[in-house]
Amino acid sequence: MAGLSIAIISMGKTAIYGALRGNMDDKIRLGIADLDNVVTQAEVTANTIKEGIVSIYDQNDMAGGVPSHLWTIEDDQHNILEPTTMAGTMFRSRIVDAAIPASRYNAETTLLDSIYASLSNNESYVGIGVFLEPNAFYQGIENYAPYMSRTDAEKRKLMVYPYSMYSQKDYYLKAKENKGLNLTNAYEDESADGGWVVSVIEPIIYKDEFKGIVIVDMDMTSFEIIEQKDERFQSLYSNVFDTNGHIMFSMNEEAKGKQLSDILPADSMEKLQSYLDQGEPFNTHIQNENGDLVQFNARPLKIEGVTWWVAIEVSEKEYTKAISNMIMLAIPLSVLGIALLVGFSYFFIKKSLNPLKKIADVGESVAEGDFSKEINYPYQDEIGQIAKSMEKVVERIRSIIQDLAGKLEQIAKGNFSFEFWNTQLYNGEYEPLLTSLYDILDDLNVTMGEIQNSSHMVNSSAMQVSGSAQTLSQGATEQASSIEELSATMNDISVKIKETAEMSQHASGLSKETGSAVGTSNQKMNEMSRAMQDITE
Structure with missing residues (x-):
């Protein structure tokens, strides 16, 4: 019994340890889901703005000419309503002060309103811009790259950058090359606001031709959503860092915006880097910047060309203490559970074996030549299957005996040429x-x-x-x-x-x-x- 108790306690300890690790992993998964939602929201914003730009390429109106009209308008009688001609109306871009067609003017208005609304409704956005190739907005316009920061939005202000400012940037070249959605690692914002940001880059493609990008910049406060708390672990910190080891968010204020290599001891960083290079979820023990041993659990978020890591660290002392507390609570519960299990097992096994005993009694009677007893078991479970099989055996033997008795009676009467019937019984x-x-x-x-x-x-x-x-x-x-x-x-x-x-x-x-x-x-x-x-x- 002592050995069984020790084994159960050991198993319980392992189970509790696994449960805690699973709990940490669940927290990380929740953080990843929240982080993915943040990125998805930025992608939706970028895609909405992109669609507004792409629509202009289906309109071939000229500056000062008749505006292009993509819509068909009908009244309640399904009569098509044609607007009065607007030929000769001249529109000028408010961004680059150049003559543009009505379609571009409308698109520009929609663009500015969309950027302003997105910045006003999402505090995590640092700025939003549309950076186009030369002549991509309209023929003759070489530089068309409006960008609005949060601060500028409050002042209804807009910046326009030259093509040379972004044309050789890594994020622009990458989008131009793969023509797919991209996400950047953290980098320092070069605008007046400064700080570290990550960007969602949505390429603008029309008929497989690269026209430019929509860029949505988010600051690190976007990742506060992954913050996790647990009353059992006062030292618990959730973190997000990128492929380069830059800490984009941390519940530890002292670690925010720093590199992992700057705050961790060399041996801990080397150990951590060996896991990061594998690109798979892991948990390990390392020493933190204060020299304390911590449990470090991390899981990668591979999204749009980059790998971000969501990690949780907790003091090994608190971790072990939590396990010990759970074990101390689990021991009496385990003993009680074992006692109840033994009691219920005995009761149910005994109850379950009663029908088998009846079946055995019928078997003994059959062995002694008494076929009068019947098996009555109404349930369709495993024992019911045994009972059914036993009934078939008894019925088969009874039928064979009756059949043999009939045949032997014929022989006793001197009839040696009777027809053999019921041969199917003798399989x-x-x-x-x-x-x-x-x-x-x-x-x-x-x-x-x-x-x-x-x-x-x-x-x-x-x-x-x-x-x-x-x-x-x-x-x-x-x-x-x-x-x-x-x-x-x-x-x-x-x-x-x-x-x-x-x-x-x-x-x-x-x-x-x-x-x-x-x-x-x-x-x-x-x-x-x-x-x-x-x-x-």
């Missing part, structure tokens, strides 16, 4: 029963045939014996008369023998008397011999 291991019955019938048929043949032979022999018996009877009659004559002769011989016996008895008497006389004679002779001897002497 698998039951097939030898039917095969053996076939063999018995074949052997009985052969035996009965041999008995029949023997019977015919016995009848034939009996007739021969009967004839011999008659002949023997006649001979016996003739012998009987001879025996009677022989009997009479034997009687005569018997009388003669009796007479001879009587004579023998008489002769025996005479012999005895003669023997006595001879003895007396011998005595007298002995006496005479002695006397003569005496005389001689």
Whole structure:
């Protein structure tokens, strides 16, 4: 029991440690989702402004000419409404002070209103601009690059940059090359506002021709949305840093805007860099700028050509303490849970085994030849399947026994040629029963045939014996008369023998008397011999 408790505690510790790590990972995932929403919102803003610019390329009106009209207007009777001609109306750009067609003037108005509205409604935007290629807005306009910062928006002010200012910038060249949405790492803003920003770059493409970009600059306050708090960890910091190791946001005010390499010890930075180079989520232990051991969990956000990292760090002491507290709470709960588990397990196992015991009893009865018991289990679970199978087995055996009894009854009545029915019962291991019955019938048929043949032979022999018996009877009659004559002769011989016996008895008497006389004679002779001897002497 002690070993089991230790094992459970160890497993609980591992589970708690994993749960805490999972909790940290969940916080990072939430941060990534929030960060992705920030970027997506900027992408939507850039794309909306881009669509307003792209629409001008479908309109070929000229400055001072008839304005292009893309829309078809109908009244309630579906009559097309044509506006009065505006030929000769001259429009001038408010950005570059050049004559432009009505379509460009309308697009410019929409552009300025969209930029202003976006900056007014999103505090994380530092500035928004549209930087076009020469002649991309209208023929003859070499520099068309309006940019409005948040500060300028408040003053209804606009900056116009020359093409040479942005044409060789990395973000511009990258968008021009891949013609896809791009995101920059953090960089220092060169405007009067200064500070570190990241930019969403939306290329303007018309019929596969690069026309320029829409740029949305965001300051680092955009990332405050990823801030995570946990009452268990007072030292918990969430951070966002880019591929270059620049800390774009940190709950640790001292780390904001700095490089990881500037605040971490060299060995910690080297260890961290080895994980960053792999580009995969990781968790490790490092020493922070204060020399304290911390748990460092990070996950990459790969988005629009860059990789940003969302990380959470927490003091190892607090982390371990949280684990210990959870373990101390989990131990009594685990013991109680084990006790309840054992109790419920015993109850449910015992309850579950009762139907199996009934099935076993039916099996014992079947083994003893009693097929009268039935299995009643109404549930369609695993035990129900066993019960169904047992019922099929019992029913099969009962059917086979009844079938064999019927067949053997036919054999007992001397019917060896009845038709075999219910052969489908004898499948698998039951097939030898039917095969053996076939063999018995074949052997009985052969035996009965041999008995029949023997019977015919016995009848034939009996007739021969009967004839011999008659002949023997006649001979016996003739012998009987001879025996009677022989009997009479034997009687005569018997009388003669009796007479001879009587004579023998008489002769025996005479012999005895003669023997006595001879003895007396011998005595007298002995006496005479002695006397003569005496005389001689």
